[in-house]
Amino acid sequence: MKALICIGHVPDTTSKIRFTDNDTKFDTTDIQYIIGPYEELGLTRLLDIKDAGTDLHITAINVGLKETEATLRKALAMGADEAVRIDIDPTDAFFVAKQIAEVFKNGEYDFIVTGKESIDYNGGQVDGMIAEFLNIPSVTGATKFDLLEGKAGFEREIDGGKEVVESVFPFVTSAGKDFAKEPRIPGMRGIMAARRKKLEVITPVEQNLKTEVSKHYLPAAKPACKMVSPDNVEELVRLLHEEAKII
Amino acid sequence: MNFELSEEQILIRQTVRDFAEREVKPLAQDLDEKGLFSIELTKKMGELGLFGMYLPEKYGGQGLDTLSYIIAVEELARIDGSQAATLAAHNSLGIGPLYYYGTEEQKMKYLPQLTTGNALWAFGLTEPDAGSDSRGTKTTGKLKDGTWEINGSKIFITNGASDIAVGVTTQVVSAVIDGKKQFSTIIVEKGTGGFSQVQMHGKMMWRASDTAELYFDNCVVPEENLLGKVGEGSKIMLSTLDNGRLSIAAMGLGLAQGALEMAVQYSKERKQFGKTINSFQAISFRIADMATKVELGRNLLYKACKLKDAHKDFGKQAAMAKLYCSEIAKEVADDAVQIHGGYGLMKDYPIERFYRDQRLLQIGEGTSEIQRLVIARKVINE
Numbered sequence: 001m002k003a004l005i006c007i008g009h010v011p012d013t014t015s016k017i018r019f020t021d022n023d024t025k026f027d028t029t030d031i032q033y034i035i036g037p038y039e040e041l042g043l044t045r046l047l048d049i050k051d052a053g054t055d056l057h058i059t060a061i062n063v064g065l066k067e068t069e070a071t072l073r074k075a076l077a078m079g080a081d082e083a084v085r086i087d088i089d090p091t092d093a094f095f096v097a098k099q100i101a102e103v104f105k106n107g108e109y110d111f112i113v114t115g116k117e118s119i120d121y122n123g124g125q126v127d128g129m130i131a132e133f134l135n136i137p138s139v140t141g142a143t144k145f146d147l148l149e150g151k152a153g154f155e156r157e158i159d160g161g162k163e164v165v166e167s168v169f170p171f172v173t174s175a176g177k178d179f180a181k182e183p184r185i186p187g188m189r190g191i192m193a194a195r196r197k198k199l200e201v202i203t204p205v206e207q208n209l210k211t212e213v214s215k216h217y218l219p220a221a222k223p224a225c226k227m228v229s230p231d232n233v234e235e236l237v238r239l240l241h242e243e244a245k246i247i
Numbered sequence: 248m249n250f251e252l253s254e255e256q257i258l259i260r261q262t263v264r265d266f267a268e269r270e271v272k273p274l275a276q277d278l279d280e281k282g283l284f285s286i287e288l289t290k291k292m293g294e295l296g297l298f299g300m301y302l303p304e305k306y307g308g309q310g311l312d313t314l315s316y317i318i319a320v321e322e323l324a325r326i327d328g329s330q331a332a333t334l335a336a337h338n339s340l341g342i343g344p345l346y347y348y349g350t351e352e353q354k355m356k357y358l359p360q361l362t363t364g365n366a367l368w369a370f371g372l373t374e375p376d377a378g379s380d381s382r383g384t385k386t387t388g389k390l391k392d393g394t395w396e397i398n399g400s401k402i403f404i405t406n407g408a409s410d411i412a413v414g415v416t417t418q419v420v421s422a423v424i425d426g427k428k429q430f431s432t433i434i435v436e437k438g439t440g441g442f443s444q445v446q447m448h449g450k451m452m453w454r455a456s457d458t459a460e461l462y463f464d465n466c467v468v469p470e471e472n473l474l475g476k477v478g479e480g481s482k483i484m485l486s487t488l489d490n491g492r493l494s495i496a497a498m499g500l501g502l503a504q505g506a507l508e509m510a511v512q513y514s515k516e517r518k519q520f521g522k523t524i525n526s527f528q529a530i531s532f533r534i535a536d537m538a539t540k541v542e543l544g545r546n547l548l549y550k551a552c553k554l555k556d557a558h559k560d561f562g563k564q565a566a567m568a569k570l571y572c573s574e575i576a577k578e579v580a581d582d583a584v585q586i587h588g589g590y591g592l593m594k595d596y597p598i599e600r601f602y603r604d605q606r607l608l609q610i611g612e613g614t615s616e617i618q619r620l621v622i623a624r625k626v627i628n629e
Contacts, residue, residue: 034261070254077258185265188296188309191258 001147004104005043006114006126007060007075007083008036009068013119019216026120026216035071038115040078040183042175045145046113047079047184054147057081059109063090063099069199076194077186083197088204092211097129102205104134104170111152112172116141127174137167141176250546252314259315263322266295267330275327278455279600282448284409285455289333293364297334299342306346306354307362314552317497324501325508328604329455331501335494336405336456337361340612341368344416344432344487348475353434360413367409371401371417371435371461372484379617381418381484386463388419388433390477393470395419395433397441397463403611407459408444413437415461418480430480434472441466452604489562491612492569493555496548499572499608503544503579506601507537510583513596517588530586537582540575547571563625570618573608580605 011017011031018027035043043060050056060075060083062068072083086099104112117124124140131138143162144155154165154173167173186194228236240247252260270291278285292298300316302308316338324331345357345368360366377383386399397419406412414436421431435442447458475483511534514525524530551564580602584591591598609615 070257073254074258074261077262182269185269185295186258186262187294188259188262188300188311190296191255191262192309192311194258195255 002057002109004109004112007062008039008118009071010036010120023216036115038175041179042113044180044184063096073194076197077190078184083199085201086204087201093123093125094210097126098207101130101133110169114174116174116176127172131172137171139173142173143176143178260318263319267326271327271330282454284457290364299362306358312556317552320494320497321501324498325505329453331498332453332456337367339491339494340370366413367406369404369407369415371415373403386419388421394467397466401461404459408446409457429478431477432474432480432483452607489565492565495612496568496572499576500544502576503541506580506583509598510586537579544572544575566618566621576605
């Protein structure tokens with residue numbers, strides 16, 4: 001069985017966010033990049049399934065320029081069998097989904113795993129778009145994932161409970177919070193083995209730009225905290241009513 | 248000069264940092280308080296591949312360079328000195344001499360199990376009356392009828408007595424020729440008759456590492472347990488300490504880095520006179536000095552590692568790195584406590600543990616005074 005796992009190359013969660021070019025672009029100065037946490041859980045679950053004895057070939061895929069190769073190498077160090085980098089700076093979710101769908105079509109893969117959303121732009125669109133391009137089922141935000149006989153099983157969180165879903169192959173699913181217990185830490189052996197694994201660089205398919213970012217804004221700074229004495233409930237009510245305007 | 252780390256070295260740093268944050272940090276304070284050595288954490292370090300990182304694959308290693316190993320020690324020390332000590336001592340003092348001086352048979356016999364995390368090996372040099380003056384060694388090893396008979400004791404031996412401490416390479420006086428002691432190094436396995444391992448307690452620092460007293464009482468091992476050649480003991484000891492200095496320096500650097508980060512974080516949160524304390528120059532200038540020392544220490548240590556990896560003489564730089572990194576660990580930890588104020592004196596904040604842990608670094612594997620002696624000799628004789 002062959003799986004494609006999309007590996008997001010995203011800023012470390014502790015990064016300081018700044019913008020350049022009139023706030024239209026993300027300022028990458030001094031930014032450390034990591035694998036998107038949801039994709040990391042996705043890959044971990046696939047590795048767990050493989051380690052449990054399933055014959056599974058895992059290809060890590062990314063749309064990005066050369067600097068994203070370090071992130072793909074980490075996926076290889078964690079245990080992915082090979083990697084593919086589609087050599088272009090990604091513009092939007094539509095563009096990325098189109099590129100991944102093309103690779104899927106040409107590679108005899110059985111399914112695709114993405115993260116439920118990237119932690120930079122938080123679009124959460126790629127999995128659904130891939131499914132649409134390929135006309136295959138999509139299970140979004142899965143919190144449990146298993147390969148069953150001739151099909152795959154999922155659980156999803158829904159309002160007030162869980163939904164149990166099964167799908168035939170091929171499909172695309174996006175990994176949510178509990179897709180795996182905790183992301184796998186690559187061992188030293190894995191890091192050394194990653195050097196020798198195949199990382200193929202391929203040319204993107206042509207795709208016209210559908211959207212563009214015209215401006216970014218940082219969230220407004222949080223106002224200072226006001227402390228109210230526990231004896232002064234009247235003042236607390238007044239502030240909630242007159243200043244916060246929430247009661 | 249190229250200051251860039253390789254893709255692998257960056258990934259190793261990230262990996263060991265994740266491991267230390269996730270696995271070591273939640274346990275560090277409790278293990279320190281109880282003075283407990285953790286076999287479980289040691290096994291996890293083994294699973295990650297941290298033991299024997301620099302060994303060739305056939306001995307169970309990963310064939311990584313010195314700098315990669317030093318980065319791993321640095322990252323563990325950033326979180327906990329005790330676990331870094333277990334790693335550094337086992338790699339540099341336990342595995343090191345066996346790998347560099349062992350016969351192929353000895354290497355194949357011992358090294359594969361020592362890379363797993365299920366077994367640790369120690370280096371027995373220090374004695375109750377022989378610290379900096381290692382020529383004061385009294386433990387004797389007499390070769391007679393195809394066996395070595397060892398008598399004496401060793402003290403302050405890291406990884407010497409836990410349930411997974413499976414043996415020691417020990418230095419002995421093998422003869423006295425014209426009034427001059429001849430030293431040799433002998434392999435002694437756990438369970439050998441006359442060999443006992445006793446855990447030492449009541450340490451101020453590295454409280455979650457395993458420190459031992461070793462006793463040899465008519466302890467007899469086969470002649471082939473000799474490591475290297477008869478009379479090579481001093482040479483083996485000196486080269487082992489050269490390597491060991493790099494890892495003690497990495498422990499100093501990592502500890503200083505951790506203390507600096509804690510101080511920066513605290514200074515951003517702590518408010519006095521209506522402002523966070525990092526807005527006062529008395530604090531921010533101190534932080535600037537701390538960061539500068541850490542940066543200098545890193546440059547010096549990494550340079551020594553690069554010299555070693557290039558098979559160049561690195562003894563002077565290793566001594567300088569050990570001296571400098573261990574001394575700035577003291578200064579930076581002290582400054583970090585000062586920035587924490589009264590809270591820095593409480594066990595609720597890990598800086599209290601860092602302040603204690605740094606103190607060994609200027610003493611172990613050659614005191615600061617001995618490092619200065621080594622550096623001065625090299626500089627003056629250059």
